[in-house]
Amino acid sequence: MDKIIRTITSDGTVMAVAIDSSDLVYTAQQLHHTSPVATAALGRLLTGASIMGTLLKKEDAALTLKINGGGPLGSVVAIADEKGNVRGYVDHPEVDLPLAPNGKLAVGEAVGRNGRLSVVRDLGEGEPYVGQVEITSGEIAEDITSYYATSEQIPTVCALGVLVNRETGKTMLAGGLLIQLLPGADEATISKLEKNVASLEPVTTMLAKGMDAHAMCLRALEGFEVEVLDSYPVSYVCTCSKDRVKNALSTLPPEEVEHLADENGVMEAHCQYCNHSYTFTKEELQQLADQLRQNKKQA
Numbered sequence: 001m002d003k004i005i006r007t008i009t010s011d012g013t014v015m016a017v018a019i020d021s022s023d024l025v026y027t028a029q030q031l032h033h034t035s036p037v038a039t040a041a042l043g044r045l046l047t048g049a050s051i052m053g054t055l056l057k058k059e060d061a062a063l064t065l066k067i068n069g070g071g072p073l074g075s076v077v078a079i080a081d082e083k084g085n086v087r088g089y090v091d092h093p094e095v096d097l098p099l100a101p102n103g104k105l106a107v108g109e110a111v112g113r114n115g116r117l118s119v120v121r122d123l124g125e126g127e128p129y130v131g132q133v134e135i136t137s138g139e140i141a142e143d144i145t146s147y148y149a150t151s152e153q154i155p156t157v158c159a160l161g162v163l164v165n166r167e168t169g170k171t172m173l174a175g176g177l178l179i180q181l182l183p184g185a186d187e188a189t190i191s192k193l194e195k196n197v198a199s200l201e202p203v204t205t206m207l208a209k210g211m212d213a214h215a216m217c218l219r220a221l222e223g224f225e226v227e228v229l230d231s232y233p234v235s236y237v238c239t240c241s242k243d244r245v246k247n248a249l250s251t252l253p254p255e256e257v258e259h260l261a262d263e264n265g266v267m268e269a270h271c272q273y274c275n276h277s278y279t280f281t282k283e284e285l286q287q288l289a290d291q292l293r294q295n296k297k298q299a
Contacts, residue, residue, distance in 0.1 A: 071112025
């Protein structure tokens with residue numbers, strides 16, 4: 001089972017959050033039938049969203065990441081709750097590209113570099129906070145780093161990785177690490193952290209060596225006294241249901257609801273996050289339309 005952990009130095013000046021997201025990225029790949037490069041892009045965004053979700057610090061809060069750089073993948077979207085559970089999708093999961101010159105998946109080219117990363121934080125208190133930054137590289141980790149520096153003025157290092165088997169195209173490992181300087185950090189702390197960051201191996205390399213999320217945090221904060229804030233199991237979780245679809249249909253005018261059925265007498269609603277479909281018969285739609293009319297009369 002995937003796990004995310006949040007740690008902080010004992011003096012409260014540096015925080016590190018790490019996640020092993022291998023299972024949830026594999027689940028996303030199976031649900032969306034993504035190509036290797038689409039798997040890497042969606043997997044990185046899901047992993048980053050999971051980490052950022054745990055920083056919301058409020059029950060029932062949600063965070064949405066959306067990136068579209070004009071590349072062939074179109075929009076890539078991930079939504080996380082405050083415990084790090086995520087769901088997401090990519091517009092064109094079938095898109096595949098040749099490997100980049102360095103032999104790695106061409107995520108930046110697939111995402112594109114002419115667009116924005118948007119971050120929506122919904123704390124359930126009035127209007128959500130929306131932040132946007134121009135895409136830096138399309139590689140996603142660098143773009144999240146840029147978001148924190150630009151929109152929240154928090155010095156941040158973000159590393160995200162998805163390792164895909166080149167023969168089968170299946171996800172093997174996925175994870176992420178986010179490090180932030182907090183108020184009160186002095187030059188000695190900054191210097192020590194910079195040396196640690198410079199010597200860090202890629203996330204998937206650390207995972208391949210058997211390191212878990214806690215070990216990755218300890219490696220990032222080597223030389224500091226480290227305390228664990230909290231840890232959670234995380235999963236790919238979709239919140240869709242037939243009742244939720246029905247609630248959405250209830251916002252439509254009754255006369256529109258009763259005409260939603262196709263020539264076969266059914267209406268199908270498809271969830272883009274988990275690819276599950278919900279079917280409503282003509283009779284069910286008529287009952288809902290009648291109920292909406294009745295509610296309007298009683299209002």
